[in-house]
Amino acid sequence: MLFRLELNDVLSGALARATRAAQGGELSERRRVKVDVLDELLRTVDVRLHAVATCELAQDAVLVFPAQAAALVHFGLEGEGLLELETGQRAIFRAGEVVIVPGGAQATMAAPGEGPRTFSTIMEGSRLDVDGLLRFTAGDGATVVKTVCAVVSPSYAGGLDLFQHLTAPLVQESGPGLAPAFELMLGETREPGFGARTVVEAAMRLILLLVLRRHLAEPGVAGPLFAGLRDPRLVRAVGAILRLPGGFHTVQTLAAEAGMSRPVFAERFSKTFGQTPIDFLQKVRLRHAARLLQVTPLPVKTIAESVGFASRSHFSRAFRHAYGLDPTRYRRKFAPEQT
CATH class of the missing domain: 1.10.10.60 (Homeodomain-like)
Known part of the structure; x- marks a missing residue:
């Protein structure tokens, strides 16, 4: 299922004004050109989410995500997790954080710590909740790590791949004001009701777009998602x-x-x-x-x-x-x- 998000002119204009203010007033002509282009990009970001699911891991579990072309995004809801690619890159994430995993390599997710581990793929122990929200559970015992995840493929105006330069997991704090969105997702995954998948997806898209906006606003477009615009x-x-x-x-x-x-x-x-x-x-x-x-x-x-x-x-x-x-x-x- 595809979801298109158009950021309106008010939001884009506000970002441009805030970026100009952060640069101390008047911008150089080169910087102004870049801000104007970023403004256009924000209006046309197209976020597509596929295979939305809840992932729940016990302390002894390792959940394996097979390699795929598109990036994978996790929204931390509970606990602290460790994501590691088969290429060796790893990242720790916590509740309230977003972690984007580049495509092209197998990834694993587990709770940090030592001890024996049981490996399982995302399709083992899966079930459908109310309204088609998929749930992956791994390991025995209480859940210590919980995320909502999806395959995600944003692009610029349908033309440029945001994640083509991403080679390692990228962890991003969601930022102020988004705690209610995480709480909403957590509530819907604990007690899914009618429309749960739609509600969760809407919250995910909001958080992800604001994460992308933060990278767009970085001085010099330093974030790895926008290396192509340097x-x-x-x-x-x-x-x-x-x-x-x-x-x-x-x-x-x-x-x-x-x-x-x-x-x-x-x-x-x-x-x-x-x-x-x-x-x-x-x-x-x-x-x-x-x-x-x-x-x-x-x-x-x-x-x-x-x-x-x-x-x-x-x-x-x-x-x-x-x-x-x-x-x-x-x-x-x-x-x-x-x-």
Whole structure:
């Protein structure tokens, strides 16, 4: 099940103002460009959660998470846990903290300490609670570590992978004001009722988005989730696409925006973001089109033109390839009131 979250202009504007204030007033032109791009990114963060589950571990248990492409996120609800990748990186997390585990490697979770351990995979000892909330239990005895976890794949405007530079578990305090969200999740996992999964997922998305916002706000975008945005030249090119996805963009115009030669820009962009500039441009355009299909009654031809496609047929083919449905069926499924 996919969940799209759009941060509104008020939230984004507030972040930009707070960042400017933290920098002591007026920003350099380079810093202002980056803040404006981060503002755009916040508006278009797309958070997708899959396989939401509760994990409960006894002191003698080790829970094994098989390797998968997407990242895994845990929200600590009770106790203190140790997450370790098969590559050797490890992290301690506590109740009220979020830990993001990069994809591509097997991970284990246990309570810190010595003594004999029983290993089990996430599918052993699993059961469905009320309303389809999956629960994994491992070990004998009382629960000493409890998390809510999900496979998560955020992206920038449907185009950039936030976690591609993450190589070790990242532990992040949830920050002030989010204790009620953790308490809500804890209550729903203790006594799940009707709509429990929906409530838990909503709380998870809120906490995760605010964690991402914190990384966006770090001076110089120092956080590992945003390593790809450290080059101000690439930031200018990404910003040009995000601000006007339907504009006339080519590798040459984007290279000029970045102040780089065409071949150097193309190589640097592909190496940094794992895709060509044109591939990223198309993903952003299609993401913007999907949003317009959901929230406006504009004809498909008009939407296609507004996001930079010369013909409806070309747009429809590209949209179907990206979303699995043609634009009309996508609108009928996700925004029937617009049909």
